Amino acid sequence: MALLDDVKSELAVIDNELPAAKKAQAATMIRFGGGLHLVQRHIVVEAQFDSRDAAQWLQATIQEVYGHESDVIEVSRQTPTGIVVRYSVRVLRAGGALALQTGLLDRRKRPVRGLPAEIIGGNIAQIKAAWRGAFLAHGELSDPGKASYLEIVCPGSEAALALVGAARRLGINARARQVRSSERVTLRDPDAIERMLNLIGAPHSAREWTGKRSDGESRGKANRLANFDDANMRRSAKAAVEASEKVTKAFQILGKDIPDNLRAAGQLRLDHRDASLEELGRLADPPVTKDAIAGRIRRLLQLANKIEKQQAQNNRAVD
Incomplete structure (x- = not known):
């Protein structure tokens, strides 16, 4: 988990993006982190993250780009593996306005099931920002030395297909799949994972992940050779x-x-x-x-x- 935290911390400090890219990232973080809720006929925007840095980035962007106040609330819950802490970004009074501004409500005020059209049809900076936002919201990365994967847990099949299409525009082949009733978009090729980490703005973490993976593969190969040699010696x-x-x-x-x-x-x-x-x-x-x-x-x-x-x-x- 330490490397995953490092990736998200690296992504959350990126602050040199153009407004269109920031909007794409913010909208995707809201879409993949939670979304829209109807409370007493009022739309509430809420997105939850496992990274405090990600939550603080979204709160600052909502204020800077859209001009709305939001709250960051720490939520703890007990699980079989221990206490899990999540950070929830909530927009109460201006939830409806923010939903329209981010494109998460269409012109008929219906929730967008995938990603807003202006993101899917946007420029490459917006596509990268969308993938960055999805990873910050619900991204997972394999530990070095284990089977390689980068995975995004998606809120639905439409969002998963939108993310697959966005990856294709970046020249990367991603696959949508269903795992225990959840939709996921997965990269398994180590080179594609390294490239995606670089594209979304985590070059330091990409180098660290690749280096540790190579070390793990070398150790694995050495162990296999040692076992092979032992077997040969026993047979001889x-x-x-x-x-x-x-x-x-x-x-x-x-x-x-x-x-x-x-x-x-x-x-x-x-x-x-x-x-x-x-x-x-x-x-x-x-x-x-x-x-x-x-x-x-x-x-x-x-x-x-x-x-x-x-x-x-x-x-x-x-x-």
Whole structure:
């Protein structure tokens, strides 16, 4: 969560945007953070965030851009994992006016189900600001070292599709999906996640996330290689023990009737039971390749097998 908090803090201090971009961000934060409510026939605007910085940005923007007062209220609730603190931005008296100004009510004063048309059809700065606002409102980011994802929890399917279309305008492929009755827009490609973080204004967090992810992948690869090496060593050790047992039996069957080069190879196997074939080849006099030592041991075992079969046939003939 620490990195997610850092991303939202980095995004919430951006203050050099043009008014159109600020409006796009504010409208999207309200839409994805909560939206409009009807209380005693009056429209109330309320948006809730897990970041105090995000809530304070929206409160300041509502005052600066739209000229309305708002309240930031801290809300705590107990969950199975502990106390969760959220920050709610509420506009009571001027809720209806703000809803019209942000485009969250259309000209017929009906709630907009996706995102306002002026955002979807706006310039690239507005598109970036909309994604920034959606992330501040309900964005999630995977911890480095785990399966990569950047995800926005959306208030509905229309809002999710609007966000997917906005990502497409930025050259990024996002996917809308439904998870346990909630609509989500997800990025899973690490390069796309890094690019999106940069585009919405969090380059420092993007570098940190990418760096930690690379470190995690390197550690994972090292662990996999270590496990692979351990498995190879266990298989090699088992094969060496089995080969030694077969060589011992071959010596018993053949007795003295063994070619010198085959006897030498078999004896090396018995004298160095844990050694690899490559190591046995180096120990031979003169040294030979691992293929050569493996071939001699194989011929030794084949010869013993042939003699054993002949002895069995002779014994059956005598009986």
